[in-house]
Amino acid sequence: MLRPLFVIGLMSGTSADGIDAALCEISGVPPSLSTRMVAGRTIAYSHDFQQHIHQQGSISTSRIDALVRLHFELGERFASAVHELLAQAQWSASDVDLIGLHGQTVWHEVAADGHVLASLQIAEAAVVAERTGITTISNFRARDIAAGGQGAPLTSYVDWLLLRHPTHWRAIQNIGGISNVTLLPPLSLDVPPLSFDTGPGNALLDEAMRLLTHGEKSYDEDGQFAKRGHLDEVWLSDLMEHPYFQRRGPKSTGRELFGPEMAAELVKVGKQRGLSEPDILATMTALTAASISQAYRATAPVMPTEVIIGGGGWRNPTLMDMLRSFLPESEVKSHEEIGMDSDNKEALVFAVLAYESWFQRPGVLTSLTGARRATVLGDITPGENYVALLRDTWLLDSAAKNAASSDVIPE
Numbered sequence: 001m002l003r004p005l006f007v008i009g010l011m012s013g014t015s016a017d018g019i020d021a022a023l024c025e026i027s028g029v030p031p032s033l034s035t036r037m038v039a040g041r042t043i044a045y046s047h048d049f050q051q052h053i054h055q056q057g058s059i060s061t062s063r064i065d066a067l068v069r070l071h072f073e074l075g076e077r078f079a080s081a082v083h084e085l086l087a088q089a090q091w092s093a094s095d096v097d098l099i100g101l102h103g104q105t106v107w108h109e110v111a112a113d114g115h116v117l118a119s120l121q122i123a124e125a126a127v128v129a130e131r132t133g134i135t136t137i138s139n140f141r142a143r144d145i146a147a148g149g150q151g152a153p154l155t156s157y158v159d160w161l162l163l164r165h166p167t168h169w170r171a172i173q174n175i176g177g178i179s180n181v182t183l184l185p186p187l188s189l190d191v192p193p194l195s196f197d198t199g200p201g202n203a204l205l206d207e208a209m210r211l212l213t214h215g216e217k218s219y220d221e222d223g224q225f226a227k228r229g230h231l232d233e234v235w236l237s238d239l240m241e242h243p244y245f246q247r248r249g250p251k252s253t254g255r256e257l258f259g260p261e262m263a264a265e266l267v268k269v270g271k272q273r274g275l276s277e278p279d280i281l282a283t284m285t286a287l288t289a290a291s292i293s294q295a296y297r298a299t300a301p302v303m304p305t306e307v308i309i310g311g312g313g314w315r316n317p318t319l320m321d322m323l324r325s326f327l328p329e330s331e332v333k334s335h336e337e338i339g340m341d342s343d344n345k346e347a348l349v350f351a352v353l354a355y356e357s358w359f360q361r362p363g364v365l366t367s368l369t370g371a372r373r374a375t376v377l378g379d380i381t382p383g384e385n386y387v388a389l390l391r392d393t394w395l396l397d398s399a400a401k402n403a404a405s406s407d408v409i410p411e
Contacts, residue, residue, distance in 0.1 A: 002027075002393060005358075006038070006095060008085065008134070009351030010078050011102035012123075014177025014255055015202050015312065016053040018044040019078060021085040022347035023096070026355045033161050035352060039089035040344035043081050047218060057106035057255060067106070067122070074104055075127030082132050093132050097389055100354025100378075101125055101138040102346075108152070108254035114247055116145050119152070125381040133384035137354040140377040144364050149371030150252040153180035156195035156368040158349045160184060163308070163338065171296060171304035171330070174346075175313025177203035178254055179292060182368070183300050192367035194299060196249025199242075199291040200258035200284075202312050207263035208284055212277045223318025226285040229278030235270070239287050240294060249299055250370035286322050288313070293326035307332045310342045353377060358393065 004027035012019050021043070025036040045053070055061040056070050078101060086093060103123035111117050125138035141151030159172040159182040172182040179201040183194040205226075206219045220226055244253060263284075270280035296303060307330045313319050314334055324332050335342035353363045362374035 004034075005097040005355055005393070007098045007100060007351040007355050008082055008096055009100045009102075009347035009349065009354070010081060010123075010128075011346050011350050012045075012074075012104045013311070013346065014105060015206065016045065016050050016104060016177075017312075018042050019081045020344060020347040021081045022344040022351060023085055023089055023091065024348055024351040026352060029359075030161055030356075030361070033352070035162065035348065037341055037344060037348060039085060039091075040341060040347065041081070041085045041088055042343065043077075043084060050218075053104060053106065054255070054260070058260065062106075071122040072124050072127060074122055075124035076131070078103070078123050079128045079131035082128070082134070093134055094385070096132075096134050097385065097393075098351075098354045098358055099128060099132065099134050099136040099383075100140075100350035100352075100357075101128055101136050102140060102154075102350045103138060105254065107256065108252065109256060110251075110253060114251055115148070116150055116252060119145060125379065129381040129383040135383040135386045135389055136381045137357050137378040138381065139379045140350070140353055140357075140363065142379075143375045143377050144369050144371050147371040147373055147375050149364065149366075149369030150196070150250050151369065152252040153182070153195055153197060153368075154353065154363070154377075155180070155346060155349045156182040156193065157364050158352045159195075160193050160365065160368070161352070163340070165306065168305035169300070169302055171300070171307045173198075173292060173307055173309050174311040175201045175288065175292075175309060175319070176311040176346075177201055177206075178258060179288060179311075179313070180252075181292070181295065183296070183304065185301075191301070192365060194249060195368040196295070196299070197252045198295040199244055199253065200262075200288050202316075203255050204258045204263050204266075205281065205284055205288070207260045208267055208281055211264060211267045212281060220281060220285075220316065220318075223285065223316040223320075225278055226281040227278075227318045229276060229280070229282030231286050232270075232273065232275055232279060232283045235273060235275075236283055236286050236290060239266075239283075240290055245291055245294055249295075250368065282318075285316070285319050289319060289322035289326050292323060296327070303327075303329050305330065306338075308335055308338055309333065310335050310345050314342060 023038040103121035107120040109117040129136040145151040363377040
């Protein structure tokens with residue numbers, strides 16, 4: 001039997017607040033895939049560097065020379081994150097088999113009809129492989145988009161593998177910069193899962209908070225600012241008429257839609273309506289909660305018994321209270337309550353996707369992204385361990401050899 005692989009997952013979310021790194025032990029073959037978190041670490045970006053990333057993801061402020069330099073600088077930062085994680089775990093890079101590098105999304109462009117025109121995640125994989133010596137798999141979204149899919153949300157396939165409940169439906173809801181959901185049928189039911197971006201998350205709220213506090217605050221800590229406000233229900237009803245909320249999944253979005261430009265417009269409109277600043281943020285916070293609820297009611301075959309929340313939104317009690325009020329029939333829980341570390345969940349996802357890609361197994365289901373077919377995701381950048389890893393995983397294990405689609409193996 002093939003030994004477990006040790007894989008480091010690396011990612012930075014739409015909010016661009018830092019790097020999540022997770023060292024994971026992974027073994028088995030779907031549907032009997034086993035994962036164990038060995039160590040996890042988050043390396044926060046400075047406010048200035050976060051703003052620099054957001055500037056390079058905006059048409060009005062991006063420059064090609066700055067974007068390319070950022071691509072390589074992020075490669076260095078992700079490589080440093082690997083070394084920091086290994087030092088924390090007291091491991092050597094030679095003990096690690098693979099790195100799954102999501103990188104930093106700076107652009108995700110969706111056409112009016114809902115199909116994805118382009119998506120760009122930066123952080124040079126060659127730098128990561130060179131600095132660490134570990135074979136690195138990156139650029140996960142592109143192949144699914146080439147096959148007609150949304151390329152997002154990529155967490156959904158791992159949700160499908162690891163988080164289904166034996167008897168009832170679950171919604172695995174991430175509230176990061178953008179909010180996305182995986183609607184999981186129970187193990188007892190032979191139907192496919194559904195997945196899509198539900199709409200705004202923290203990115204819209206963070207941008208509004210910067211505007212409302214004139215740059216003094218970059219986010220609404222513990223939801224206290226919005227808690228002081230009152231919801232404008234008429235305005236919320238108008239906001240819920242946005243075309244994105246009317247479109248059925250699979251669908252995806254980003255800061256290009258629910259980001260700085262929309263935040264500025266909503267702050268302006270809120271003031272024109274005579275709302276206080278806390279009222280404006282309270283209504284915008286309710287927009288995230290209401291859009292999640294509306295997405296379930298429009299799409300889910302049945303309302304989920306459990307809603308499992310991940311991402312930074314879980315730490316906003318005001319948002320969580322609003323979500324519970326919009327979803328009275330569902331129990332809203334954290335990932336920890338079902339045995340998963342929410343802080344390192346997304347990094348774990350890219351470790352699992354790298355593992356699956358290495359064995360030439362698809363990292364998506366067509367029902368999740370809308371692709372014409374399920375594809376093997378990512379680009380492989382060999383590290384110093386590349387040939388040894390090929391021999392170890394392909395030549396020494398007959399099951400892996402039988403699963404291979406290529407006979408080209410180094411002697």
